[in-house]
Amino acid sequence: MPELRKDPISERxxxxxxxxxxxxxxxxxxxxxxxxxxxxxxxxxEGNEAKTPPEIAAWREADTSPNTPGWDVRVVNNLFPxxxxxxxxxxxxxxxxxxxxxxxxxEVIIETPQHDLCIPDMPDEQVEKILWAYKQRILEISxxxxxxxxxxxxxxxxxxxxxxxxxxxxxxxxxxxxRYVKLELSNxxxxxxxxxxxxxxxIIRQELGSGExxxxxxxxxxxxxxxxxxxxFEVWLLPRRHEHGFEIMPDQERILLARCLKDILKRLKIALxxxxxxxVLHTCPxxxxxxxxxxxxxxxxxxxxxxxxxxxxxxxxxxxxxGSGLYINPTSxxxxxxxxxxxxx
Amino acid sequence: MPELRKDPISERxxxxxxxxxxxxxxxxxxxxxxxxxxxxxxxxxEGNEAKTPPEIAAWREADTSPNTPGWDVRVVNNLFPxxxxxxxxxxxxxxxxxxxxxxxxxEVIIETPQHDLCIPDMPDEQVEKILWAYKQRILEISxxxxxxxxxxxxxxxxxxxxxxxxxxxxxxxxxxxxRYVKLELSNxxxxxxxxxxxxxxxIIRQELGSGExxxxxxxxxxxxxxxxxxxxFEVWLLPRRHEHGFEIMPDQERILLARCLKDILKRLKIALxxxxxxxVLHTCPxxxxxxxxxxxxxxxxxxxxxxxxxxxxxxxxxxxxxGSGLYINPTSxxxxxxxxxxxxx
Numbered sequence: 001m002p003e004l005r006k007d008p009i010s011e012r013x014x015x016x017x018x019x020x021x022x023x024x025x026x027x028x029x030x031x032x033x034x035x036x037x038x039x040x041x042x043x044x045x046e047g048n049e050a051k052t053p054p055e056i057a058a059w060r061e062a063d064t065s066p067n068t069p070g071w072d073v074r075v076v077n078n079l080f081p082x083x084x085x086x087x088x089x090x091x092x093x094x095x096x097x098x099x100x101x102x103x104x105x106x107e108v109i110i111e112t113p114q115h116d117l118c119i120p121d122m123p124d125e126q127v128e129k130i131l132w133a134y135k136q137r138i139l140e141i142s143x144x145x146x147x148x149x150x151x152x153x154x155x156x157x158x159x160x161x162x163x164x165x166x167x168x169x170x171x172x173x174x175x176x177x178x179r180y181v182k183l184e185l186s187n188x189x190x191x192x193x194x195x196x197x198x199x200x201x202x203i204i205r206q207e208l209g210s211g212e213x214x215x216x217x218x219x220x221x222x223x224x225x226x227x228x229x230x231x232x233f234e235v236w237l238l239p240r241r242h243e244h245g246f247e248i249m250p251d252q253e254r255i256l257l258a259r260c261l262k263d264i265l266k267r268l269k270i271a272l273x274x275x276x277x278x279x280v281l282h283t284c285p286x287x288x289x290x291x292x293x294x295x296x297x298x299x300x301x302x303x304x305x306x307x308x309x310x311x312x313x314x315x316x317x318x319x320x321x322x323g324s325g326l327y328i329n330p331t332s333x334x335x336x337x338x339x340x341x342x343x344x345x
Numbered sequence: 346m347p348e349l350r351k352d353p354i355s356e357r358x359x360x361x362x363x364x365x366x367x368x369x370x371x372x373x374x375x376x377x378x379x380x381x382x383x384x385x386x387x388x389x390x391e392g393n394e395a396k397t398p399p400e401i402a403a404w405r406e407a408d409t410s411p412n413t414p415g416w417d418v419r420v421v422n423n424l425f426p427x428x429x430x431x432x433x434x435x436x437x438x439x440x441x442x443x444x445x446x447x448x449x450x451x452e453v454i455i456e457t458p459q460h461d462l463c464i465p466d467m468p469d470e471q472v473e474k475i476l477w478a479y480k481q482r483i484l485e486i487s488x489x490x491x492x493x494x495x496x497x498x499x500x501x502x503x504x505x506x507x508x509x510x511x512x513x514x515x516x517x518x519x520x521x522x523x524r525y526v527k528l529e530l531s532n533x534x535x536x537x538x539x540x541x542x543x544x545x546x547x548i549i550r551q552e553l554g555s556g557e558x559x560x561x562x563x564x565x566x567x568x569x570x571x572x573x574x575x576x577x578f579e580v581w582l583l584p585r586r587h588e589h590g591f592e593i594m595p596d597q598e599r600i601l602l603a604r605c606l607k608d609i610l611k612r613l614k615i616a617l618x619x620x621x622x623x624x625v626l627h628t629c630p631x632x633x634x635x636x637x638x639x640x641x642x643x644x645x646x647x648x649x650x651x652x653x654x655x656x657x658x659x660x661x662x663x664x665x666x667x668g669s670g671l672y673i674n675p676t677s678x679x680x681x682x683x684x685x686x687x688x689x690x
Contacts, residue, residue, distance in 0.1 A: 001447055003445070004444060006443040008442060082360055097572045098350070098351040099350045100348070102346055154664055161662065170665070174349075178668070180670040227442045278663060278664035316503075318505060319500045319506065319515070322654075323525065325524040326521075
């Protein structure tokens with residue numbers, strides 16, 4: 001019998017179609033590492049710094065200059081930005097419609113100078129430097145009062161939307177808080193107002209208690225397949241302790257997050273034969289206090305709990321999902337967690 | 346300069362990235378008609394009726410029996426249903442989580458006995474019979490008090506999630522109203538309560554007034570690319586006159602809807618080289634009046650306005666879209682409408 005399950009954070013229902021019970025080997029696809037060989041002319045390779053827009057930030061050796069070799073992680077503007085950084089946020093109405101100018105930031109975080117070194121195979125310290133870059137950019141961009149949110153995400157493999165093979169993440173800053181984040185914010189606030197507890201903390205407690213969906217845990221972080229997973233082998237990664245913003249994470253915790261992220265991506269790579277995936281970081285919105293704005297605007301939402309959502313791209317969205325917002329997941333989260341736990345890392 | 350636009354019905358923002366300005370020929374893909382040749386053993390072909398689950402409904406010649414040749418449109422259960430029809434809707438809680446049994450209906454509407462005759466090439470009367478089948482099944486299923494909603498949809502091409510090439514649509518009945526529909530219902534109700542006008546009617550009036558996004562119109566129906574299109578060449582099709590439910594459409598209007606739907610699909614086929622697509626029918630929820638339920642439950646939502654959303658599958662969802670719910674559309678709806686209007690049908 002299939003089950004309908006509801007995610008308490010987004011209030012999204014999903015169908016867990018257990019009859020179909022798909023195992024890792026039922027999802028066949030070309031391993032992402034085989035999609036493109038050779039790095040000839042790759043603008044993200046060390047030595048090709050002049051081929052990208054100018055460097056915005058980098059983790060570099062002490063005596064090296066921007067836009068030259070000697071870096072471990074490098075951040076540049078996206079050459080084909082979805083939103084542009086110049087101008088003011090003009091809001092206009094046109095009859096029943098609302099619009100605003102497409103102001104934003106769109107940056108690329110080049111995760112390593114090596115063309116084919118992916119997170120699962122990096123030293124932990126390299127993954128830590130990527131996370132450091134995320135933090136630096138969120139903190140820096142959030143000073144710009146035009147932007148309400150900075151979304152960090154990664155597309156791995158063509159199916160997941162990546163156009164370049166060299167390991168990279170991206171971020172897009174927007175003049176609005178994106179609606180999925182807004183939904184999580186408003187539901188976690190409503191829960192907090194009712195119970196004076198964080199909904200994410202309650203979920204973590206319940207998951208650690210039952211253990212059946214846990215994939216990995218260390219002193220500060222935990223990763224599990226969510227109860228109402230939309231996709232087969234979806235994994236969420238959260239700080240065990242309540243923390244509303246990724247960017248305010250104490251520095252000494254970052255290495256533990258790096259280990260957790262690397263571990264999960266390695267398990268997915270082994271279990272699912274190097275599948276395409278996306279991950280997104282949901283942190284609280286930018287903390288802006290602007291004169292003349294209502295008091296609630298820009299206040300810190302302490303009742304939020306930041307997390308990373310990892311989505312392997314194994315199934316296709318079809319008309320039903322597009323039309324309903326209700327996902328059909330052919331692998332139960334309990335089975336998925338078991339498969340991932342059993343992987344030898 | 347890109348634009349952020351808001352859809353007033355779903356309150357969804359999209360980025361119209363006009364710089365990228367993609368034209369129809371920029372989206373290259375294999376025409377769906379070339380995906381699979383030959384119909385050997387197709388369970389949906391005339392003469393193979395025994396290969397499908399038993400017939401639920403059909404448009405048939407007068408003297409023919411169910412599950413034999415002689416039909417124009419045929420409805421059967423899906424052989425691999427996402428939800429099952431037996432049992433009661435049991436609701437349970439598990440700590441912070443909610444779940445219910447996966448009760449539902451999952452049917453296939455076989456659109457023609459001919460293996461490779463798609464809607465754009467059918468006689469208008471055949472398309473009308475498909476629409477008749479949608480109506481019959483919605484009316485029939487909505488008598489079942491376990492189901493709150495019947496979603497009719499079509500997957501065309503593998504990229505759009507179709508597993509069989511023979512022209513067919515599907516429907517899934519669910520014990521909940523899907524959240525995208527719920528969002529449209531609640532926003533159209535809020536608009537009506539404020540203005541005593543239907544938001545869809547206001548949009549239709551504005552679109553017909555400006556004309557820049559109109560693709561097709563006849564006496565009863567209109568099709569346009571929505572102002573905040575999520576996808577390149579997305580098209581919506583609506584009755585011009587206010588009508589809350591597809592299934593209560595007067596019979597004499599059905600042929601005009603058939604012509605409108607066929608025209609749009611033909612334009613998309615020609616302009617975009619037979620692309621994969623999905624369409625979904627959004628009608629009002631089932632009209633159930635059950636004893637012991639609160640008064641508002643199951644009342645007819647007269648302020649809704651049914652419509653069909655057609656989505657060509659030309660771009661990929663990437664991490665940003667998954668994480669934000671904000672879509673980046675590289676073709677402006679105005680350009681898309683112009684291209685589609687100029688197609689010689």
